[in-house]
Amino acid sequence: MNVTESSSPSTKSKGLFGWFDKRTGLDSVLRETLDEPIPGGARFAYVFGSGLIFIFLSQVITGVFLALYYVPSADHAHTTVAYITKAVSSGSFIRSIHAYGSSAMVILLLLHVTQTFLYGSYKGRRELLWLSGCGLFGLVLCMAFTGYLLPWDQKAYFATAVGTNIAGEVPFIGGWLKSLMRGGADMGTLTLSRFFVAHVLVVPAIIFSFVAMHVYLFRKAGAAGPISENPVAPTSPSEPFYPKQVIVDAAFALLIILVLALMSHYSPFELGPEANPADAHYLPRPEWYYIPIFQWLKYWPGSLSFLGVVVVPSIVAFFFASLPFLDKRMERRPWKRPFAVGCYVFIFLALFGLGGLSYRGDHADPGYDAQLTAQAKATDDFMKQPFQPEVSGGATxxxxxxxxxxxxxxxxxxxxxxxxxxxxxxxxxxxxxxxxxxxxxxxxxxxxxxxxxxxxxxxxxxxxxxxxxxxxxxxxxxxxxxxxx
Ligand code: HEC
CATH class of the missing domain: 1.10.760 (Cytochrome Bc1 Complex; Chain D, domain 2)
Known part of the structure; x- marks a missing residue:
């Protein structure tokens, strides 16, 4: 029988690789992976997707190291994170890579979506690819939300109190949703263990399967190539993924880890004093990427909160997710798609604007300003104190x-x-x-x-x-x- 070249080109390979290949088909898998044709050739613009996979793996690895010390209970969580930060060798560095990594992930996600959007790469039978990407977007935000509580410092506690209260505003199911998240009416050990399980088991497992789906669908549809290209049947001469795009992607991954390492070394991520639920003055502030939503919700008090919390975000999310179903033209050049690009720019400007308003609000009010400064000082002071072990297991x-x-x-x-x-x-x-x-x-x-x-x-x-x-x-x-x- 004539073995065709594409089905099994490696039957001749010998030695260890040959042994391995006969049992795993590694050679054809590698070919399949590395020979992916990229219409128009390798580009820097395509690095964000693989950058996201890289940073996700970095989060998994650093997360495993953190989990070696972390205890998800209200009595011990803060002490164990303080121990990681102050006592474990390289603990603060690893924790910082993980914490800054979450911000890096959100930034890369926004860049990836922006590139996909501007290049019109969601067009041409890529609806499911886009939808799986939307799922991943939500899952990454879930990871950020669940991870934020785990250190159990003041910032973590009060920001999550706000976050879970917002969930409580959802009509009909709000009360149930809130106590589901908290594991009861108040926040305590049950909340921590729920967030912990979501953060290290449930959500990552879903992310893994979504990434597999996303990559599979991407490979099935093929790379969309430059903006002038027909997304279904590209005509420009293509270049294989390996070596050029692999090198560009690897250089980008190196850049990401370098930036994270420099930040983590020179400005380690802080830990504040332990959560004190009795502190009635604490001003909660979420991580920067949640600030626009945080500000947005201020405009929807009382009975209007239903509109602000549920209706408007659902409409935006719905239109965002259905984009490839609504915009079916094959035109990909951004300047020929003024409406779509206009909406996108508008949403971004709105988010920036809300962020700016939040910043101004905090600094215009002297009471707020003083309280936020005091909170920052309490965090700095706590960071300067040496690690204090718990006395006999939390009890006094x-x-x-x-x-x-x-x-x-x-x-x-x-x-x-x-x-x-x-x-x-x-x-x-x-x-x-x-x-x-x-x-x-x-x-x-x-x-x-x-x-x-x-x-x-x-x-x-x-x-x-x-x-x-x-x-x-x-x-x-x-x-x-x-x-x-
Ligand atoms: C939110 C912080 C806070 C919490 C929680 C708190 N206290 Fe106090 N406590 C204070 C402050 C502030 C004072 C006043 C100190 C002063 O007079 O200078 C005080 C004063 C006291 C005093 C009088 C001390 C004295 O020297 O006259 C006692 C006794 C006391 N607290 C016991 C308790 C007990 C018991 C609890 C728990 C049920 C508790 N506190 C919870 C902040 C707190």
Whole structure:
């Protein structure tokens, strides 16, 4: 039988490669991959897709290293991230590559979409390719959202509180959606483990399958080539993917990792103080790519939120996803598609505009400005402190030392359960928000303490300390615990 050249050109190969090839068909797979014809030849404009795959792999690898230390629970998440940042060798560097990598991913995504859009490369039987790309767009935003909470610092906690509250605004299913995300009414360990599972298992698995689909559909349709080209039956002489485009893509990947490494080395990604749910003054700000949406939602208060949160974004997403179904002309040159390009530019300008308004809003109001500066300073201060390990697994040291007295141990639990430690520090040792409570029993006896809890002083209220109302037994335990400090 005559073996045709294209079906199995490698039957002659010998040695280790031949052995391997006979069992895997590696040679034809490589040929299939590397010989992909690119009409009009290699170009820098085509690097963004493979750049995205590269950065995704970098996220997977750095993510695996982070997961070696990370514990997704409200008691330990922040300590473990602090440990990675301050104690693990190269920990801060790897974490920074991962954190900056998420921004790089969003930037590359926007560049990839823009290139596809301007080149009209979604045309010519590429509807499913475009749709799988839209799916990937959403999935990347999901990764950014779920990853943001994991360090469990102030920024993470309050931005995610806002994000999940927004989900709560969706009509009919909002309440359900919000408690599904949070694992209950409030944010805590259940929220963290849900976000963690989504971030490291569920969403990446879906991304892998979507990437496979996207690449397959891309190969099936073929590279669209330059803007003058017919997207279905290109006529310009083509060049194989290897070597020129591979080299350009590799150079781009190198550039990405170089930029990330320089940023991570010279300006390591920060970690703020641990989340303090009792802090009523914290001004949440999401990562930069969510700022335009964040600003947008401010214009839709109360009963209008339905329009801002659901209707308008759904319309935009719907038209965006159906683009190749709506725009069926084969014309690809941007200047011949003024309406489509105009819409695209408009959306981009709107996003930039919203970002600008958000920035101006923050800096025009002196109260906001001061609070944001204080928050940035708290983060800087926290970064300068050396790593502090947890005392005996999250529970307080006093509790274990005094575990002979069950009332004191119970009081220690009340103390942490009501976030007293968030302001007064672990074991009431004091913190930036409130003074130490050690030796408090020398100044205030049990009755005075209870009275104080029922009627907090002005200073306490100003400092954000809530009125403490507890069942009798818990109150007694709390007072006993305070007496043990
Ligand atoms: C939001 C931060 C915050 C939280 C949470 C908080 N406190 Fe306070 N607490 C303060 C501030 C601020 C003061 C006032 C300090 C001052 O008078 O200078 C204060 C004062 C006190 C005092 C009086 C201290 C003194 O020296 O007179 C006690 C006792 C106390 N808190 C106990 C608690 C307990 C118990 C809890 C948990 C149920 C708690 N606090 C939660 C911020 C907080």
């Amino acid at each position: 040291a006093a509790a274990s030392a005094a575990s002979s007295d069950p009332q004191v141990a119970q009081g220690a639990k009340v103390f942490t359960a009501h976030f007293c430690n968030a302001c007064h520090g672990t074991n009431g040792a004091g913190g930036p928000m409130a003074p130490a409570l050690t030796g408090i029993h020398k100044r205030l006896d049990a009755d005075h303490l209870v009275a104080l809890f029922n009627a907090p002083t002005e200073k306490m209220t100003k400092g954000g300390m809530p009125k403490v109302t507890l069942p009798d037994a818990d109150m007694k335990a709390l007072v006993a615990y305070l007496g043990s400090l």
